[in-house]
Amino acid sequence: xxxxxxxxxxxxxxxxxxxxxxxxxxxxxxxxxxxxxxxxxxxxxxxxxxxxxxxxxxxxxxxxxxxxxxxxxxxxxxxxxxxxxxxxxxxxxxxxxxxxxxxxxxxxxxxxxxxxxxxxxxxx
Amino acid sequence: xxxxxxxxxxxxxxxxxxxxxxxxxxxxxxxxxxxxxxxxxxxxxxxxxxxxxxxxxxxxxxxxxxxxxxxxxxxxxxxxxxxxxxxxxxxxxxxxxxxxxxxxxxx
Numbered sequence: 022x023x024x025x026x027x028x029x030x031x032x033x034x035x036x037x038x039x040x041x042x043x044x045x046x047x048x049x050x051x052x053x054x055x056x057x058x059x060x061x062x063x064x065x066x067x068x069x070x071x072x073x074x075x076x077x078x079x080x081x082x083x084x085x086x087x088x089x090x091x092x093x094x095x096x097x098x099x100x101x102x103x104x105x106x107x108x109x110x111x112x113x114x115x116x117x118x119x120x121x122x123x124x125x126x127x128x129x130x131x132x133x134x135x136x137x138x139x140x141x142x143x144x145x
Numbered sequence: 146x147x148x149x150x151x152x153x154x155x156x157x158x159x160x161x162x163x164x165x166x167x168x169x170x171x172x173x174x175x176x177x178x179x180x181x182x183x184x185x186x187x188x189x190x191x192x193x194x195x196x197x198x199x200x201x202x203x204x205x206x207x208x209x210x211x212x213x214x215x216x217x218x219x220x221x222x223x224x225x226x227x228x229x230x231x232x233x234x235x236x237x238x239x240x241x242x243x244x245x246x247x248x249x250x251x252x
Binding site: 058060067068069070073081083084085117119124128129130131132133135136137138 | 146177179181183188189190191194195198200232234236238239240241242243244245246
Protein backbone atom coordinates (compact mmCIF):
# COMPACT_ATOMS: atom_id res chain seq x y z
CA UNK A 22 0.00 0.00 0.00
CA UNK A 23 1.47 3.31 -1.14
CA UNK A 24 1.23 6.19 1.30
CA UNK A 25 2.78 9.64 1.48
CA UNK A 26 2.77 12.06 4.40
CA UNK A 27 3.88 15.66 4.47
CA UNK A 28 5.45 17.27 7.51
CA UNK A 29 6.90 20.65 8.35
CA UNK A 30 6.15 23.92 10.11
CA UNK A 31 2.64 25.29 10.17
CA UNK A 32 3.80 28.90 10.54
CA UNK A 33 6.76 30.57 8.87
CA UNK A 34 7.84 34.21 8.94
CA UNK A 35 8.32 36.22 5.74
CA UNK A 36 11.84 35.99 4.23
CA UNK A 37 12.52 32.70 6.04
CA UNK A 38 13.21 29.37 4.33
CA UNK A 39 10.48 26.74 4.41
CA UNK A 40 11.49 23.09 4.61
CA UNK A 41 8.89 20.38 3.98
CA UNK A 42 9.41 16.63 4.18
CA UNK A 43 7.42 13.94 2.37
CA UNK A 44 7.81 10.53 3.99
CA UNK A 45 6.73 7.68 1.73
CA UNK A 46 5.97 4.01 2.22
CA UNK A 47 4.91 1.13 0.00
CA UNK A 48 7.45 1.93 -2.73
CA UNK A 49 11.12 2.75 -3.12
CA UNK A 50 12.36 6.12 -4.31
CA UNK A 51 15.02 4.27 -6.32
CA UNK A 52 12.62 2.07 -8.32
CA UNK A 53 12.87 2.77 -12.04
CA UNK A 54 10.03 4.98 -13.24
CA UNK A 55 9.08 6.30 -9.83
CA UNK A 56 8.89 9.99 -9.05
CA UNK A 57 7.55 12.31 -6.37
CA UNK A 58 6.16 15.76 -6.95
CA UNK A 59 5.20 18.70 -4.76
CA UNK A 60 2.01 20.63 -5.42
CA UNK A 61 0.46 23.48 -3.45
CA UNK A 62 -2.98 25.02 -3.17
CA UNK A 63 -3.62 28.45 -1.65
CA UNK A 64 -6.91 28.64 0.29
CA UNK A 65 -9.81 28.63 -2.15
CA UNK A 66 -7.55 28.58 -5.20
CA UNK A 67 -6.28 26.15 -7.81
CA UNK A 68 -3.54 23.56 -7.64
CA UNK A 69 -0.02 24.65 -8.58
CA UNK A 70 2.82 22.25 -9.39
CA UNK A 71 6.11 23.19 -7.72
CA UNK A 72 8.80 20.55 -8.21
CA UNK A 73 9.42 16.94 -9.15
CA UNK A 74 12.20 14.40 -8.59
CA UNK A 75 12.71 11.16 -10.52
CA UNK A 76 14.10 7.87 -9.28
CA UNK A 77 17.42 8.66 -10.96
CA UNK A 78 17.66 12.02 -9.15
CA UNK A 79 16.66 14.04 -12.22
CA UNK A 80 14.84 17.16 -11.01
CA UNK A 81 12.28 19.55 -12.47
CA UNK A 82 11.04 22.89 -11.17
CA UNK A 83 8.21 25.27 -11.91
CA UNK A 84 9.76 28.02 -14.04
CA UNK A 85 8.09 30.76 -12.00
CA UNK A 86 9.53 29.46 -8.70
CA UNK A 87 12.72 27.76 -9.84
CA UNK A 88 15.07 30.25 -8.21
CA UNK A 89 13.51 29.64 -4.79
CA UNK A 90 13.04 25.86 -4.78
CA UNK A 91 15.26 22.88 -4.10
CA UNK A 92 14.05 19.27 -4.13
CA UNK A 93 16.11 16.37 -2.84
CA UNK A 94 15.54 12.78 -1.83
CA UNK A 95 17.00 10.42 0.74
CA UNK A 96 16.27 6.91 -0.44
CA UNK A 97 17.47 5.31 2.79
CA UNK A 98 15.01 7.39 4.82
CA UNK A 99 12.19 7.16 2.22
CA UNK A 100 11.95 10.93 2.22
CA UNK A 101 11.68 13.72 -0.32
CA UNK A 102 12.47 17.22 0.92
CA UNK A 103 11.39 20.52 -0.60
CA UNK A 104 12.93 23.80 0.46
CA UNK A 105 11.51 27.18 -0.51
CA UNK A 106 13.57 30.25 0.21
CA UNK A 107 12.48 33.80 0.95
CA UNK A 108 8.82 32.97 1.65
CA UNK A 109 6.08 35.58 1.41
CA UNK A 110 2.47 35.66 2.63
CA UNK A 111 1.39 34.68 -0.91
CA UNK A 112 3.10 31.32 -0.28
CA UNK A 113 0.44 30.50 2.31
CA UNK A 114 -1.08 27.26 1.05
CA UNK A 115 -1.67 23.58 1.63
CA UNK A 116 1.35 21.71 0.35
CA UNK A 117 0.91 18.20 -1.05
CA UNK A 118 3.39 15.56 -2.17
CA UNK A 119 2.31 12.94 -4.68
CA UNK A 120 3.60 9.71 -6.28
CA UNK A 121 4.16 9.18 -9.98
CA UNK A 122 4.44 5.68 -11.35
CA UNK A 123 4.07 3.60 -14.48
CA UNK A 124 1.19 1.45 -15.65
CA UNK A 125 1.42 -2.04 -17.15
CA UNK A 126 2.27 -0.49 -20.54
CA UNK A 127 5.06 1.55 -18.93
CA UNK A 128 3.11 4.73 -19.54
CA UNK A 129 3.48 7.49 -16.98
CA UNK A 130 0.70 7.60 -14.40
CA UNK A 131 0.89 11.06 -12.89
CA UNK A 132 0.15 11.69 -9.24
CA UNK A 133 -1.88 8.57 -8.52
CA UNK A 134 -1.24 8.71 -4.77
CA UNK A 135 -1.27 11.87 -2.67
CA UNK A 136 -0.47 12.83 0.87
CA UNK A 137 -3.13 14.48 3.00
CA UNK A 138 -1.43 17.85 2.66
CA UNK A 139 -0.02 20.25 5.22
CA UNK A 140 -1.17 23.83 5.65
CA UNK A 141 1.64 26.36 5.85
CA UNK A 142 0.89 29.94 6.84
CA UNK A 143 3.40 32.69 6.13
CA UNK A 144 2.92 35.57 8.52
CA UNK A 145 4.92 37.77 10.81
CA UNK B 146 5.38 27.43 -20.08
CA UNK B 147 2.39 25.37 -21.14
CA UNK B 148 -0.86 26.96 -20.00
CA UNK B 149 -4.02 24.95 -19.37
CA UNK B 150 -7.44 26.60 -19.65
CA UNK B 151 -10.60 24.89 -18.42
CA UNK B 152 -14.18 25.77 -19.21
CA UNK B 153 -16.55 26.42 -17.70
CA UNK B 154 -15.27 27.62 -14.32
CA UNK B 155 -18.55 26.61 -12.69
CA UNK B 156 -21.15 24.17 -13.90
CA UNK B 157 -24.60 23.73 -12.36
CA UNK B 158 -26.12 20.30 -12.92
CA UNK B 159 -28.58 17.78 -11.53
CA UNK B 160 -28.19 14.14 -10.63
CA UNK B 161 -28.45 12.05 -13.78
CA UNK B 162 -27.20 14.82 -16.09
CA UNK B 163 -24.48 14.25 -18.66
CA UNK B 164 -21.65 16.65 -17.84
CA UNK B 165 -18.76 17.74 -20.06
CA UNK B 166 -15.73 19.80 -19.03
CA UNK B 167 -13.25 21.13 -21.58
CA UNK B 168 -9.52 21.71 -21.19
CA UNK B 169 -7.30 23.47 -23.72
CA UNK B 170 -3.50 23.45 -23.80
CA UNK B 171 -1.51 26.42 -25.08
CA UNK B 172 0.59 24.04 -27.20
CA UNK B 173 0.43 20.42 -28.20
CA UNK B 174 0.83 17.96 -25.33
CA UNK B 175 0.06 14.83 -27.36
CA UNK B 176 -2.05 12.75 -24.95
CA UNK B 177 -0.23 13.67 -21.73
CA UNK B 178 -3.35 14.92 -20.01
CA UNK B 179 -4.83 13.86 -16.68
CA UNK B 180 -8.05 14.70 -14.84
CA UNK B 181 -8.47 14.92 -11.08
CA UNK B 182 -11.45 15.28 -8.77
CA UNK B 183 -11.08 17.22 -5.53
CA UNK B 184 -13.52 17.56 -2.67
CA UNK B 185 -13.20 20.25 0.04
CA UNK B 186 -10.41 19.58 2.51
CA UNK B 187 -9.18 16.53 0.61
CA UNK B 188 -6.31 15.71 -1.69
CA UNK B 189 -7.09 15.43 -5.40
CA UNK B 190 -8.00 12.01 -6.79
CA UNK B 191 -6.71 10.84 -10.17
CA UNK B 192 -9.58 9.92 -12.52
CA UNK B 193 -8.11 9.77 -16.02
CA UNK B 194 -4.55 9.75 -17.39
CA UNK B 195 -3.08 9.72 -20.89
CA UNK B 196 -6.22 11.59 -21.96
CA UNK B 197 -8.53 8.56 -21.92
CA UNK B 198 -7.15 5.86 -19.61
CA UNK B 199 -9.41 5.25 -16.63
CA UNK B 200 -7.49 4.99 -13.37
CA UNK B 201 -8.07 1.77 -11.46
CA UNK B 202 -11.13 1.90 -9.21
CA UNK B 203 -12.71 4.91 -10.91
CA UNK B 204 -16.35 4.41 -12.01
CA UNK B 205 -16.90 3.89 -15.73
CA UNK B 206 -19.28 6.88 -15.90
CA UNK B 207 -16.10 8.98 -16.11
CA UNK B 208 -14.42 9.16 -19.50
CA UNK B 209 -11.84 11.32 -21.20
CA UNK B 210 -11.07 12.15 -24.79
CA UNK B 211 -8.97 14.44 -26.95
CA UNK B 212 -5.39 14.95 -28.05
CA UNK B 213 -2.89 17.67 -28.89
CA UNK B 214 -4.57 20.78 -27.46
CA UNK B 215 -8.25 19.95 -26.91
CA UNK B 216 -9.51 17.57 -24.22
CA UNK B 217 -12.80 16.74 -22.52
CA UNK B 218 -13.89 15.00 -19.35
CA UNK B 219 -17.39 13.53 -19.48
CA UNK B 220 -19.50 12.21 -16.65
CA UNK B 221 -22.22 10.17 -18.33
CA UNK B 222 -24.75 10.30 -15.49
CA UNK B 223 -23.90 12.62 -12.62
CA UNK B 224 -24.12 11.05 -9.18
CA UNK B 225 -24.34 12.77 -5.78
CA UNK B 226 -20.70 11.88 -5.04
CA UNK B 227 -19.58 13.68 -8.21
CA UNK B 228 -20.29 17.22 -6.98
CA UNK B 229 -16.72 18.46 -6.62
CA UNK B 230 -14.04 20.49 -8.37
CA UNK B 231 -12.27 18.98 -11.36
CA UNK B 232 -8.78 19.83 -12.60
CA UNK B 233 -7.00 18.96 -15.79
CA UNK B 234 -3.22 18.62 -15.78
CA UNK B 235 -0.61 18.32 -18.49
CA UNK B 236 2.46 16.24 -17.78
CA UNK B 237 5.12 16.08 -20.42
CA UNK B 238 7.90 14.85 -18.16
CA UNK B 239 9.55 18.26 -18.02
CA UNK B 240 6.78 20.28 -16.41
CA UNK B 241 3.36 19.75 -14.92
CA UNK B 242 0.60 22.36 -15.21
CA UNK B 243 -2.90 22.33 -13.77
CA UNK B 244 -5.95 24.08 -15.13
CA UNK B 245 -7.79 26.57 -12.95
CA UNK B 246 -10.50 24.08 -12.04
CA UNK B 247 -14.19 23.53 -12.78
CA UNK B 248 -16.61 23.38 -9.89
CA UNK B 249 -19.60 21.13 -10.48
CA UNK B 250 -22.40 22.30 -8.21
CA UNK B 251 -25.99 21.36 -7.56
CA UNK B 252 -28.47 23.05 -9.88
